[in-house]
Amino acid sequence: MKKVAFIGLGVMGYPMAGHLANAGYNVTVYNRTHEKAIAWQKEHQGNIALTPKEAANNCDVVFICVGNDDDVRAVTLGGNGALASMAKHAVLVDHTTASAELARELSKHCQQQHISFIDAPVSGGQAGAENGVLTIMCGGEQHIFDQVKPIMDAYARFSQLMGDVGSGQLAKMVNQICFTNVVQGLAEGFNFAQKAGLDTDKLIDTISKGAAGSWQMDNRGKTMCAGEFDFGFAVDWVRKDLAIAFAEAEKIGAELPNTKILDQYYKEVQEMGGNRWDTSSLITRFQK
Structure with missing residues (x-):
């Protein structure tokens, strides 16, 4: 498998497609904003297309x-969609954080055309995409996963x-529920620490070594305390992801009381103008 396409060159897709090109794959990209595709091509020497079908x-x-x-x-x-031109036995891999229902819907469309499908949402944020160390949660058949995993390894440190x-999307919902609640605690x-007059840099260096330690503390703790919120995963997107989790929770009868409160806190951050701030901006809600 050497010829691949990458559709969507946002903060995640742009570097992910770049890693594929750097790994030696023949990459064709499509992006809704064509200028972004042109910029990617200049950087990575791949191919660009005017439609997903192409x-x-x-x-x-x-x-x-x-x-x-x-x-x-x-x-x-549709007529210009990727499925309109994909050959039999090709594989469609969706890295979008979307609903499990959509994954099953796409899988049925693919089956009708003898195309394989994997839902494969990612975790690790913009930095993870740029550094090629994403975690990927996948749903699908084992032999298809085994086929695409070596390709995804170009930008992932772990895939499962x-x-x-649909299982990949369900796992991503759990990821979003867990990490946002960690951000809330931080x-x-x-x-509290700032109001108590503590040196937060020293505090983080200390408590990160104990039971309070986490990826979020290591990577967002000091910038959160410094009021720096430009690290990729925006408040608008986390609320989109949580809405997907809430809809699924309603279907399966799972309670998410704390996460629903947290979602309303993020709504307050949006109302403060923080739509495009990253998720660590939650601290601003308590600093009002």
Whole structure:
């Protein structure tokens, strides 16, 4: 498998597609804003397409990383969608954080055309994409996962097949529930520390070595305390992801009381103008 397409060159997709090109794959990219595709081509010497259909033509694997369920449908279905030109036995891999329902819907479309499908949302943020160390949660068939994993290794440090189609998206929902609640704890704790007059740099260097330590503390603790919120994963996007988790929780009868409160806190951050701040900006809600 050497010829691949990458559809969606946002803060995650742009570097992910770049890692594929750097690994020696023949990469064709498509992005809704064509200028972004031109910039990517100048940097990585790959190919650009004017439609998802053109990008996917004759490719062994087509990767997608766009915004939401509707965006995925827009680039896969219809006359100009990727499925319109994908060959039999090719593989469609969706890295978008979307609903499990969409994953199952896409899988059915693929089955009708003898195309394989993997839902494969990622975790690790913009830095993880740029450094090629993402974690990927996948849903689909084992032999198809085994086929695409070596390609995804170009930008991932760990990939795991979680189960049938949709399982990757369900695992990503759990990831979002867990990490946002960790951010909430850090926001409350560091706001307390600042009001108590503690040196937060020394505090983080100390408590990160104990039971309070986490990836979020190591990577966002000091910038959170410094009021720096320009690290990729925006408040708008986390609320989109949580809405997906809430809809699924309603279906399966799972309670998410703390996460629902946290979602409303993020709504307050949006109302403060923080739509594009990263998720660590939650601390501003307590500093009002």
